[in-house]
Amino acid sequence: MVEKLTVDAFYREAKAGKLxxxxxxxxxxxxxxxxxxxxxxxxxxxVVELSGKGKIITYTDVYSKSRDYPMNxxxxxxxxxxxxxxxxxxxxxxxxxxxxxxGRDVRVKFQVVQAASADSIRPIxxxxxxxxxxxxxxx
Amino acid sequence: xxxxxxxxxxxxxxSAGCAVYGKRxxxxxxxxxxxxxDELFLNCPKLEKKDVNALYVGQSFEIFEHQANTPxxxxxxxxxxxxxxxxxxxxxxSGASSLRQGMLGVLSGTFDVVLCxxxxxxxxxxxxxxxxxxxxxxxxxxxxxxxxxLPALNALVAREHMRRFxxxxxxxxxxxxxxxxxxxxxxxAFLRKIVTVKDVLESRKVCTPLKxxxxxxxxxxxxxxxxxxxxxxxxxxxxxxxxxxxxQASDCDVVFRDELVGFKTTRIAAxxxxxxxxxxxxxxxxxxxxxxxxxxxxxxxxxxxxxxxGDGGKLIESGETKIDGSxxxxxxxxxxxxxxxxxxxxxxxxxxxxxxxxxxxxKIAPSRRVKDAKSAMTHSMGGAGLDVSVxxxxxxx
Numbered sequence: 324m325v326e327k328l329t330v331d332a333f334y335r336e337a338k339a340g341k342l343x344x345x346x347x348x349x350x351x352x353x354x355x356x357x358x359x360x361x362x363x364x365x366x367x368x369x370v371v372e373l374s375g376k377g378k379i380i381t382y383t384d385v386y387s388k389s390r391d392y393p394m395n396x397x398x399x400x401x402x403x404x405x406x407x408x409x410x411x412x413x414x415x416x417x418x419x420x421x422x423x424x425x426g427r428d429v430r431v432k433f434q435v436v437q438a439a440s441a442d443s444i445r446p447i448x449x450x451x452x453x454x455x456x457x458x459x460x461x462x
Numbered sequence: 463x464x465x466x467x468x469x470x471x472x473x474x475x476x477s478a479g480c481a482v483y484g485k486r487x488x489x490x491x492x493x494x495x496x497x498x499x500d501e502l503f504l505n506c507p508k509l510e511k512k513d514v515n516a517l518y519v520g521q522s523f524e525i526f527e528h529q530a531n532t533p534x535x536x537x538x539x540x541x542x543x544x545x546x547x548x549x550x551x552x553x554x555x556s557g558a559s560s561l562r563q564g565m566l567g568v569l570s571g572t573f574d575v576v577l578c579x580x581x582x583x584x585x586x587x588x589x590x591x592x593x594x595x596x597x598x599x600x601x602x603x604x605x606x607x608x609x610x611x612l613p614a615l616n617a618l619v620a621r622e623h624m625r626r627f628x629x630x631x632x633x634x635x636x637x638x639x640x641x642x643x644x645x646x647x648x649x650x651a652f653l654r655k656i657v658t659v660k661d662v663l664e665s666r667k668v669c670t671p672l673k674x675x676x677x678x679x680x681x682x683x684x685x686x687x688x689x690x691x692x693x694x695x696x697x698x699x700x701x702x703x704x705x706x707x708x709x710q711a712s713d714c715d716v717v718f719r720d721e722l723v724g725f726k727t728t729r730i731a732a733x734x735x736x737x738x739x740x741x742x743x744x745x746x747x748x749x750x751x752x753x754x755x756x757x758x759x760x761x762x763x764x765x766x767x768x769x770x771x772g773d774g775g776k777l778i779e780s781g782e783t784k785i786d787g788s789x790x791x792x793x794x795x796x797x798x799x800x801x802x803x804x805x806x807x808x809x810x811x812x813x814x815x816x817x818x819x820x821x822x823x824x825k826i827a828p829s830r831r832v833k834d835a836k837s838a839m840t841h842s843m844g845g846a847g848l849d850v851s852v853x854x855x856x857x858x859x
Contacts (some may be wrong), residue, residue, distance in 0.1 A: 330603045331799075353718070355604045361718040381625070381722060383617035384670040386607065389597045390590040392609050397667070400614050402622075402722070410717050416607040425625055456608045 328370050334453045337433040342375045346407055355408040360363040362411070375431035376461070377405040382415070382423055393436045401458055403429055413456035422460060429458035464745045466836065468625070469738060471562065471704035473565045474695035474858070476504030476575075476688050478808075478816040483801040484652040491527055491583035494684035495519070498579065502686050503554035505822075508698045509688055515573035517547040518564045520556030520580030520805035523595050528581050536579075552712075553599035554809060555686065556580055557808025558842035558851035562708055564689055574694060579686030580810075592680050600612035600801040601715045610772040613677055615716055615757065615846040617669035624724040625672065627772035629760060630672050635662035635754035636778045638675050638798055644785060645795020647827035650810075652681045652801030662756075676756040681801025689835050694713055695858075700819040707741075707854030709734030713733075716846050723772075725847030727764035732841065732852045739854040743767045743834050746854075747835040748788060748818055750811035752843040753796040762841055763791070766839075786829055793818065793830045806843035812853065815840060819857035 325332045328343055331354050336343050345353040345368040347360035354373070359366050382401040392424075397417035403411050411431060415423060431452040479501030480495040482510060489497075501767075519533040529535075533547035550560040557580030564578035566786055570719040584592055600615065623629045638657055645651040665674040688698075695702035711718070711730035719726075736742055743749075743766050751766070753759040760774035768789060769777045777783060783791035794800055794814035797807050815838040817826060823835070836857045844851045 334603075354715065357714075362712065380617045381622040383614050383621060383672075384667065385611065385614050386667045386669065387611070387613065388590065389606065389611050390594040392611075394605075398609060400609050400618070400669075402618050402717070403780075406849060410718050410720075412605060412608055412610055414596070416497070429618065433755070450607070458602075 324370055326370070330356065331449060338435070338454050340433065341371045343406050344371055344373050344407070345369065346371045351411040352407050354411055360433040366412065370421060370433045373407050377411065377429055378402050379425060379429055381425070384420055385450040391438050399423055401429065403458060407447060411456060413458050416457045416459050428461040430461050432457045432459045464747065464837065465507050465741060466713060467706055467739045467741050469706040469740045471692035471706055472546040472704040472708060473568050473689045473705045473857070474692045475617040475705065475812070475816050476690055476695050476698040476702050477502045477689045478568055478813045479505070480650050480685040480813045481683055482650050483681045483803060485585045485681040486641045487765040489580045489682070491684065492536055492539060494583065494682060495579060495581050495686065496540060496793055498684045498686045499540055503518055503686055506688065506698055511542055513575045514542055514545060514577055515575055516545050516564070516567055517542065517579065519547070519551055520550045520560035522551055522553050522556050522582060525595055526586050532581065548643065552849040553844035554804050554858055555808050555842040555844035555849045556805035557810065558853065559710065560839065561687065561812060561853065562710055562851055563728070565705065566710055568689060568691055569829040570664055577688055578809065579683040579684065579825065580805040580808060580819055582805045583682045584680050584803060589680065591772045601671065604717060604762060605715060611669070612845065613669045613672060615754040617672045619761065619803040619846060620671050623757060623761065626723055627775065628834060629775035631663060632659055632757040633775035634671070634676055636658040637668065637753060637759045638662045640778070640784055641792050644745060644793050644830045645799025647829050648800065651795045651799050653679055653799050657848035662702045672757070673756055673850060681803045683801060683803030683806040683810065685806045685813050701795035702858050703816050703819045704856045704858055705853055706856050707735035707739035709738070710849070710851040712849050713793065713847050722739055724765050725843065725850065727847050728762060728843065731839055731850045732766050735852040735854050741837065741854065743839070744789065745837055746839045747837050748790045748793055748832045749839045750794060750814055750843065751791055751841040752807070753792060753798050754802055756798065756807035758843065760789065761794070766841060767795050785832065790832050808851065811840040811842060815855045819855055
């Protein structure tokens, strides 16, 4: 298990299929990584592996997307509450709006999807090979 | 009955200028800022350039014109040589932050007269590129990288508000209808057209449930205020507008929050600013709120205390926030109708208040003028509740 959950370490582990979060001494969960607990601001955090299972709280079908996001529009962006208690934002794979609703069970899935072109000034180096957060609908 | 404030003035606004918002082909950001400054100095002949001690400029993104260090160019090109010229950035609330920084300079005793301005030249890029630039205002590694845009974050809020409180797309549309009506006779506004609920509902999808007419348009714009120590204001004008409350708050990214239907930053900043002024929200004769998306205005009603949490949809339906209602909101037309040149919006709101509360009121079309306005609030937000500044103003007439 990684000791310091930097952004880079989070995505490196994600590439291996692991969703890592931070648990504070009070038991609160923080995802994605940051220096202090999102609930009590404790700086005493332990890296934990999470199931990736959660429920959709809210979502939007994005028709007008940012140039550098590689998926075709429209796609469904979801705000998911993990069963362990923190939130994750990502895009629902193979989304069919009619199947998406409040409370829908999903599971985090990481995939590397590179932007089509790099003809812009972006932080290419740290993001190269970095996966992105998606959700699969659970059966 | 609205209560007048007897609070001590912090600073006074003695003049203001605003470039016409819109797709201003042929004019750079610097030239739009010049346009705002020309109006500011023209309307305040007693204010001389040599009186100005410093310039603060809100600007969110330098990539639109591939130009950094803009304020230095602005002041020195305009004939305000050698004064401190500083850029301020908090995304969409950059203008409001620029005003606060200028005020702090005056309140510290360092400066007597300060220009607080803001600029954004956005139409140099195509819309998908503008979306990419704007998404730099969200968290790069976890939001933008994973498909979030600023409209998308606000759409997540809208859908949750609808689920929790029964807010409807029609109620969201009513915000656009009201603000477009107000903006129709605002000569500075970009989209001066009347829209109906049907127009909004039938406009193309951006991020469901938000549609094109739920979103404020991309625009070029610039705006500027001249502020000074309150005791000096009468040297420059007979009708200064006093700032009697100012507060700002920040928050973590949306993913770390458990509350999606409101913004803590608005509640913190509004409470502090109103306390400074010794007033409550119902003492305001008009309020300019950040309506980058129609849902923002509904949520702002609630967070500013104009109604209970969840009742924002009912408040817009009641008509109380129209020009002739008990608490007019966005008489300028808001970002929705004026356009949202990101940083400029915060100063643009104060420009509207300066005119509504000062002698400029006579020039405002009766259809959007608030009668006998004496007190006002501006609410400016960066991102989905990441940064909020609230200011309270008082007429001196």
